[in-house]
Amino acid sequence: MNLTLDDVVRLFGVSEKTIQRWIKAGGLPACRVNQQYRFNRSDLIEWASANQISMAPVEDEPAGSSLADALEAGGIHVRVPGHDKASVLAAVVERLELPEPVDRAALLSILLTREEMGSTAIGDGIAIPHPRNPIVLGVPKPRVSLCLLAQPIEFGALDGRPVSILFTLISPTVPVHLATLSRLMFVLRDQPLKELLRNQAPTAVIMNEVRRVEASLKSESDR
Secondary structure, eight states: OBBBBHHHHHHHSHHHHHOOOOOIOOOOOOOOEEEEEBBOOOHHHHHHHHOOOOOOOOOOOOOOOOOOOHHHHHHHHEOOOOHHHHHHHHHHHHSOOTTTTTTTHHHHHHHHHHHHSSOOEEEEEEEEOOOOOOOOOOOSEEEEEEEEEEEEEEETTTTTTOEEEEEEEBBBHHHHHHHHHHHHHHHHHHHHHHHHHHOOOOHHHHHHHHHHHHHHHHHHHHH
């Protein structure tokens, strides 16, 4: 929770009154510290994407510049089993590309605790399971693991839709995590890509679409 109300006003390009209204009526994630609001940028990025609200992009670092590279490193896993949130997350953690010393049971416990605090589903059948703080581990570059479930499960999404698509991020630093998450949220606005994910298209097809949408992001930033 390191962003102030003024920071969030600049990120969204709206008035302070609008931010306060979103907090009260729209569920904008915030907490009060000494009578002042504080915000977590990861939560803001996800909330903005789920509510289709524009937000200033996070500046990329070189290591976090390509979502496609991160997805290739983390892998695309299909027909991931599970009949509920707990069993699916256990299957996801089992498939993550993690450094050897990482305690997978502890990581699963953290993810489940986060879900008890509030669902990480962002709508359209997609969730991004993560703890409150980014998963920062001893990896040289970010990894994004995509798990396409064998069957949709109830995930407590605001739109009421069951989830069949899960992304999990592992990053070397917090700034790289934010840059990668920001790119992921941009890419997930693309309807053709979401259709490919729902249909569990071949890995090569999904990767090509991710690269295409990322190229459009670069084109926008160059204008």
